[in-house]
Amino acid sequence: MNTESFGNSIPVAEASPVERATFIRKTYGHLAGAILAFIALEVVFFQLDLPRMMMQTLGTGSFSWLIVLGGFMLVSWVAQKWAMSNASSAMQYAGLGLYVVAEAVIFMPLLYIARVYSSPDVIPMAGIITALLFGGLTFTAFTTKSDFSFLGAILKVGSFVALGIIVASCIFGFNLGLLFSGGMVLFSAGVILYTTGGILHRYNTSQHVAASLSLFASVALMFWYVLRILMSLSSRR
Secondary structure, three states: OOHHHHHOOOEHHHOOHHHHHHHHHHHHHHHHHHHHHHHHHHHHHHHOOHHHHHHHHHOOOHHHHHHHHHHHHHHHHHHHHHHOOOOOHHHHHHHHHHHHHHHHHHHHHHHHHHHHHOOOOHHHHHHHHHHHHHHHHHHHHHHHOOOOOOHHHHHHHHHHHHHHHHHHHHHHOOOOHHHHHHHHHHHHHHHHHHHHHOHHHHOEOOOHHHHHHHHHHHHHHHHHHHHHHHHHHHHOO
């Protein structure tokens, strides 16, 4: 797609029914592709034994994990910036690809712990639960036809609060626990509703890649904390 075609794009809500349907199909198609790419990367990483090496390198040092978290946030910002670009489709795909790789890297330690020290069923179970929750939230967002814009301010404040708690846990070494994980699952559900409801209102017809990245980010967040909950419950048996 060239620059001129990006310039002629319009908000999805103002597009024709055919253009809206095409945008939605492309968005969820790219979301499915991002999820499959994430799974493929994790399989390759585990075959190369990268998660174990990453755990050994970082150890239990709080500041090591803070550096990883900071690096992930920086890469995520760059990836989202690229994905929202109207310059070219190549830049958008580079942003989506970069974000998928970043998520796959930061997930390695959690998946390693789940695989080695927890029940072998927790990872697929977390995937199924996340898929069911995402499907239900998506159905709700589309059937109610609301953009859930009222959640924007709540989610922004919630994200800063959650980040502050996570950073504090890294510095002072306290366990976030089930309550925090449960709250983050609810938070990610709100993000999914907000993103899904706003797909037609906050993107133009050339930004299906950016829309899919936003959805992938919210799905990954939900999967992370669903998996943490299952791991915690599994360890208590």
